[in-house]
Amino acid sequence: MHSESLSFIFLNACIINNFVLSMFLGICPFLGVSGKFETASRMGLAVIFVMLVSSSSAYGLNLLLAKYDLEFLRLICYIAVIASSVQLVEMFIKKFSPALFRSLGIFLPLITTNCAILGLALFHTAKEYNFVQCLVYAVGAGLGFTLALVIMSGLREKLELADVPGVVRGAALTLILAGILSMAFMGFAGLGGS
């Protein structure tokens, strides 16, 4: 596993095994904040930042837990680390951009319960990446998440103008659209490993 090159890890996390479209992680914010392009891209940035902070802390934490043979505490520790880094980002955004803080609304604290972030920490632990690989994996996954969110928001902005029956509007249409988008991403599936 250690032999995987950095560029492979990056592309793998970002496109081939896109966290949202082929691994079903982080669907809630994907459906919730992909209505507008502006919000989607900023949400993506916030998630990349949280991913970087939390996965590097998780890496250190795992070393510590492994040393004392306390691996059964891993889940609890990881989630605590993630919750505190989300708090950090929240305070940061509130201070520097109150407008963005309002537009992200409830989805900002909910980054804590974004499966993509905990998933990332668990996956890199399972794959036994070293520290640099970890960081690259985090950035790749974050960019992949942002990519999915941004593409989706673009599509949805156009769809607002389309004439569709009232029953289909809303979540159903968004999910079917996501399905088609996910089909497009399946085209990359042959390029890399799992």
Place this chain on the structure above:
Amino acid sequence: MAANSKTPANWDVFVRGIWKENPVFVMLLGMCPTLAVSNSVINAIAMGLATTFVLVCSSALVSMLRNFIPKQVRIATYIVIIATFVTIVDYTIQAISIDLYKALGAFISLIVVNCIILGRAEAFASKNTLYKSVLDAFGMGLGFTFALLCLGVVREVLGSGSLFGVQILPDSFQPWGIMILPPGGFIVLGFWLLLFAWLEERRQRGNAEGDGANA
């Protein structure tokens, strides 16, 4: 929503989660596990039961401790409580069936971040008595299992021509491989939501017509 409704009857609290406020079909919570593990019926049931267990236990504990948890750290406390129960489930499933453990993969650990559980802890269990919270959690858990089952049945029958791992469609049936792959999950859930929206609309129209006939 549950947060501002006045003390509803116990039975309502229980049934609401299964149908009227179904966490998946109506509130659109907990989508990630719904989509990821619903590619076969067995996975769907196992995931549903595991989530229900965590939901009931954590709601009970949160409800019992609701007067002791300081408001500022409540989310962190809930998360730690949930994570504890998930760790228990994780090791239990590993002990019962290693195949199931492998099929569900990381999604067992990811029950921690299932929005339904934190959502119920915050919106219901932290404000209601132990008995009601457990009922509510149980209803929500069953609603979630029901939703998973709906998806699982469609995806397994169309995707591999079988149900509970037993082949039910004739050999001449060409399985729709896409159904057990990620896009299938999105599309099947989309169509279920469509069906529910359509039923709801028809019911409302029916009500309006019924009123008209009575008057």
